[in-house]
Amino acid sequence: xxxxxxxxxxxxxxxxxxxxxxxxxxxxxxxxxxxxxxxxxxxxxxxxxxxxxxxxxxxxxxxxxxxxxxxxxxxxxxxxxxxxxxxxxxxxxxxxxxxxxxxxxxxxxxxxxxxxxxxxxxxxxxxxxxxxxxxxxxxxxxxxxxxxxxxxxxxxxxxxxxxxxxxxxxxxxxxxxxxxxxxxxxxxxxxxxxxxxxxxxxxxxxxxxxxxxxxxxxxxxxxxxxxxxxxxxxxxxxxxxxxxxxxxxxxxxxxxxxxxxxxxxxxxxxxxxxxxxxxxxxxxxxxxxxxxxxxxxxxxxxxxxxxxxxxxxxxxxxxxxxxxxxxxxxxxxxxxxxxxxxxxxxxxxxxxxxxxxxxxxxxxxxxxxxxxxxxxxxxxxxxxxxxxxxxxxxxxxxxxxxxxxxxxxxxxxxxxxxxxxxxxxxxx
Amino acid sequence: xxxxxxxxxxxxxxxxxxxxxxxxxxxxxxxxxxxxxxxxxxxxxxxxxxxxxxxxxxxxxxxxxxxxxxxxxxxxxxxxxxxxxxxxxxxxxxxxxxxxxxxxxxxxxxxxxxxxxxxxxxxxxxxxxxxxxxxxxxxxxxxxxxxxxxxxxxxxxxxxxxxxxxxxxxxxxxxxxxxx
Numbered sequence: 001x002x003x004x005x006x007x008x009x010x011x012x013x014x015x016x017x018x019x020x021x022x023x024x025x026x027x028x029x030x031x032x033x034x035x036x037x038x039x040x041x042x043x044x045x046x047x048x049x050x051x052x053x054x055x056x057x058x059x060x061x062x063x064x065x066x067x068x069x070x071x072x073x074x075x076x077x078x079x080x081x082x083x084x085x086x087x088x089x090x091x092x093x094x095x096x097x098x099x100x101x102x103x104x105x106x107x108x109x110x111x112x113x114x115x116x117x118x119x120x121x122x123x124x125x126x127x128x129x130x131x132x133x134x135x136x137x138x139x140x141x142x143x144x145x146x147x148x149x150x151x152x153x154x155x156x157x158x159x160x161x162x163x164x165x166x167x168x169x170x171x172x173x174x175x176x177x178x179x180x181x182x183x184x185x186x187x188x189x190x191x192x193x194x195x196x197x198x199x200x201x202x203x204x205x206x207x208x209x210x211x212x213x214x215x216x217x218x219x220x221x222x223x224x225x226x227x228x229x230x231x232x233x234x235x236x237x238x239x240x241x242x243x244x245x246x247x248x249x250x251x252x253x254x255x256x257x258x259x260x261x262x263x264x265x266x267x268x269x270x271x272x273x274x275x276x277x278x279x280x281x282x283x284x285x286x287x288x289x290x291x292x293x294x295x296x297x298x299x300x301x302x303x304x305x306x307x308x309x310x311x312x313x314x315x316x317x318x319x320x321x322x323x324x325x326x327x328x329x330x331x332x333x334x335x336x337x338x339x340x341x342x343x344x345x346x347x348x349x350x351x352x353x354x355x356x357x358x359x360x361x362x363x364x365x366x367x368x369x370x371x372x373x374x375x376x377x378x379x380x381x382x383x384x385x386x387x388x389x390x391x392x393x394x395x396x397x398x399x400x401x402x403x404x405x406x407x408x409x410x411x412x413x414x415x416x417x418x419x420x421x422x423x424x425x426x427x428x
Numbered sequence: 429x430x431x432x433x434x435x436x437x438x439x440x441x442x443x444x445x446x447x448x449x450x451x452x453x454x455x456x457x458x459x460x461x462x463x464x465x466x467x468x469x470x471x472x473x474x475x476x477x478x479x480x481x482x483x484x485x486x487x488x489x490x491x492x493x494x495x496x497x498x499x500x501x502x503x504x505x506x507x508x509x510x511x512x513x514x515x516x517x518x519x520x521x522x523x524x525x526x527x528x529x530x531x532x533x534x535x536x537x538x539x540x541x542x543x544x545x546x547x548x549x550x551x552x553x554x555x556x557x558x559x560x561x562x563x564x565x566x567x568x569x570x571x572x573x574x575x576x577x578x579x580x581x582x583x584x585x586x587x588x589x590x591x592x593x594x595x596x597x598x599x600x601x602x603x604x605x606x607x608x
Contacts, residue, residue: 062483064561064606072454076447083443090435107446114450120483120559122457123595134449141442145435 003028037098044102045150052078052106056113060120068121075117082107086146095147104148108139108155127173129165132158136182143189149202152189153209159183160213167220176220183217199254207255211240211262218305221297227283228298230270234335235302235309237266241328246316267328268382271335271356275389280349283342327362331355356386368419371426376419377412384408457594464589465535467512467520469553470580471598484559485569485598485605487584492542492550494522499546502527510539510551512588520586525549535588555586555595560606568598571608575600 007021016024055078063071086107089099112135118124119131136158143152159182167176190206197203218236222229244260273279293299309332334355342348360383367376391404430438470490494510502508509526511534530536543550560568576582585597598605 060483061562062559064564075450075454079446079450083446087439090439091432111446111449115453118450118453118457122454123484123555123558124453124457125555125557138446138449141438141445145430145439145442 040098041101044098045105048102048106049109052082052109052113055081056109056116059113059117062120071121072118075114075121078110079107079114082110086142090146100146101148101150104142104146104151105154108142108151111135111138127165129162130173132162132165133174133178133182136162140182140185143186147189149193149206152186152202153206156183156186156206156209156213159186160216163213163217163220167217167222179217179220183213194255204254204258207258208262211259211266215266218301221301223297225293225296225298227279228296228302230274231336231339232298232302232305234267234270235305235332237263237270238328238332239263239305239309239312240266242312242316245326245329264328267331268356268359271352271359272385272389274352275349275356275386276393277349280342280346283348284344284346286343288343327359331359353386353390356382360386364415368422371419371423373416373419376415380412380415384411456592460587460589460592460594461596464587464592464594466596467514467535467586467588468518468583468599469520469586471576471582471584472578483562483565484557485565485572487556487558487595487598489553489556489584490578490580491521492552494525494549494551496525496547496549500525500527500544500549502541502544502549504541504543506541507538508541508549508551509536509591511536519580519583522551525551529591536591537588537593538591555584555593558584558595558598558605564606568605568608571600571605572598575608 004025007016007024010016011018011021059071059074059077066074082103085099085103089096089103093099112131115131115134136155139151139155139158142148143155159179162182163176163179166174167179190203190210193200193203193206214236215233218232219229240259241263244256244258244263313329338348338351338355341351360379363379363382364376365379367373367379387404387408391401396404472488472490500508509529511523511526511530512520513523513535515521525539526536537554539551539553541549542552559565572582582598582600584595585599587594587596600608
């Protein structure tokens with residue numbers, strides 16, 4: 001072991017004492033089994049997945065020599081093996097995660113495989129949304145029974161696939177709102193894991209997936225009033241942001257940072273998307289039929305998200321903002337006002353652009369004030385994206401665009417240089 | 429953490445449901461095969477641009493247009509019920525289209541609307557694939573492409589029972605595609 005050699009050298013050269021060297025040695029010796037365990041869990045998941053897929057492919061050959069009855073019995077085999085493996089790992093392997101995760105993911109895949117095989121035996125073309133719907137319904141209980149993290153991730157992916165297939169106009173076999181109960185049935189497992197181990201890999205990965213899944217599922221109700229989705233998305237990202245900044249009181253949990261970043265990115269993306277003229281001219285020219293609007297699924301969904309947003313904000317209103325960079329929490333009311341104005345007056349595009357510019361400049365100012373390179377560059381990034389978008393919108397010549405890009409690039413260099421210089425001056 | 433007793437009870441329930449869903453799928457299709465009436469749906473040559481998968485042949489149907497005696501206000505993708513019966517040559521024909529499910533003993537299948545121009549409606553059947561053994565499927569595709577003409581010399585054999593259906597064979601010039 002190289003660390004052993006290094007430690008001996010360090011002790012020989014009297015850089016560290018024998019006592020410290022011993023402490024370091026025992027730390028690494030205790031640490032390594034955990035690392036090995038993690039590696040074993042990953043291998044068991046990959047192994048189980050590959051075996052499940054292998055069995056599936058073997059049966060998928062559709063052996064002509066086998067009778068239909070035999071083939072249908074075979075279709076149950078992967079499920080039975082998976083169920084047996086789950087029971088075995090629960091009772092005999094003391095819920096060892098290597099066994100638990102491997103057997104749980106094997107069973108989850110087997111469920112889908114078995115349904116696919118039966119579809120093949122009976123020539124059922126079937127729709128992907130129905131298939132994935134049943135697959136996720138059958139998989140979700142495994143998450144809780146086996147306490148399997150990989151099955152939670154897998155089931156969330158299935159739910160998203162269902163949402164995309166049923167909600168984005170590809171299939172109308174099942175109502176798209178069913179994606180919500182499926183989604184919410186996975187959530188308790190995540191919340192429980194936050195309490196148990198909020199710095200773990202699972203919570204970290206699942207938080208990102210959760211933000212992505214919610215962003216996708218939120219769009220399934222888009223029909224005739226899709227523009228309303230922009231407000232819904234804006235409020236949703238703001239909720240992410242506020243949750244990330246405030247909940248719970250002890251900060252620096254990785255998942256909180258994820259929510260805050262996802263929320264901030266989301267809000268800026270919504271604003272930048274709305275910085276183009278075309279969207280606002282469409283909205284302005286659109287005739288609103290009030291009765292139709294009030295009963296549209298988009299508005300009902302917005303109502304629900306708005307209530308959650310008000311609830312979350314009222315819950316955290318007593319907290320004083322941690323810094324002025326927390327201004328994202330106040331953007332919802334101006335945004336909604338600007339948006340509604342867009343239906344009646346042709347000025348919303350300008351107001352949105354001013355808003356983005358404001359965010360950009362304010363973020364740059366905060367970056368300089370707090371001596372933070374990352375905040376400074378975020379501000380520069382927002383501002384320059386806005387400028388570049390506007391330039392493309394306005395159809396300038398190549399020369400003008402070229403000069404603009406150079407100027408934006410130079411401003412990045414200059415601002416970063418000045419801040420780094422300021423930081424080193426401060427140190428001295 | 430769940431107690432062992434709870435795990436056993438809930439685990440058995442979940443395991444049963446996990447087995448029941450595929451079993452139910454099989455039961456439904458077996459019921460159609462045992463009790464259903466056989467209909468021959470004339471199939472058409474396939475469009476060469478249609479994607480072929482290695483394991484099945486994609487079926488293209490001949491008679492997908494239906495002329496209704498009254499204008500039907502249908503949209504693309506909408507589901508309708510096609511009442512089917514056999515003509516004098518035992519081939520399946522669509523007698524009528526309905527928007528609500530038939531109550532009596534008629535044979536019907538749920539189809540989706542592909543195109544609609546008041547009286548003229550083009551439908552898409554819910555079955556369009558026939559799975560075969562991995563190594564036989566590419567050869568069957570070839571046979572299909574070379575032998576199926578627009579004259580209606582080939583059929584998909586479909587069992588229909590109470591709105592449920594299953595393709596049991598594909599016949600070209602009187603012979604099962606598996607034997608060709």
